[in-house]
Amino acid sequence: MAAGIFITLEGVEGSGKTTQAAILAGELRRRGRRVTLTHEPGGTRAGEAIRAIFLDPAVALGVASELLLVLADRAQHVREKLRPALEAGEIVISDRYSDSTTAYQGHGRGFDLKLLGELNQLASDDIRPDLTIVLDCPVETGLLRTRARARGDVRGYDRFEGEQLDFHRRVRAGFLSIARAEPARVTVIDSARELAGVSTDILIAVERLVGH
């Protein structure tokens, strides 16, 4: 049985997950907590290799291949990194996890949600978040942020950043529907505002779980 605490950050492109995950990890460490900060896709050596294929828009992928790749990444991540850190009693913060698969490959791409749920369960080996923060903002706001960043980056847009607005709107609706279905686990925080206010609200949600 895992003794640690598992927190995931989810949301659309540019909603601020990576920035806020780092701030949260820093604050918890400052308070003396042992924290593993990780991300999907990636987080392990195999995962980073999978991530390169998964995000590269020049590599053609069908919906099933896309799904199975990200689940292979998760299966490795859980067994190599998440479970050991949780068993060691750490607070684990993951920038994206299984809700991203439901939102992107399920709601976004249209893969059957029931089958996807079963496959997600296989990949995650019963490791479920204690708390999930969905950072919510209009998709236009998030994409403006990531596209501003991509302009200064020779790699350009990845597979998902280059998708149509409608795709991103389905993904956002997917996250909100997960939150409605599981209110005890999932907290939605408005991230279309300045960083500090978002960080404060995340910390309040986390303190309810881990204390001060």
Ligand code: T5A
């Ligand atoms: N994916 C992933 C799936 O399709 N299925 C899955 O199962 C999984 C796990 C991952 C991609 O893979 C897909 C989803 C993704 O498309 P990624 O590179 O890890 O790719 O992409 P993201 O997780 O989307 O990361 P991003 O960096 O694009 O978005 P974040 O992490 O939400 O945003 P962040 O913090 O990097 O911020 C983006 C920019 O905005 C600024 C930051 O400084 C940064 O420049 N910013 C703000 N600006 C103003 N106000 C704020 N409040 C701001 N917060 C951040």
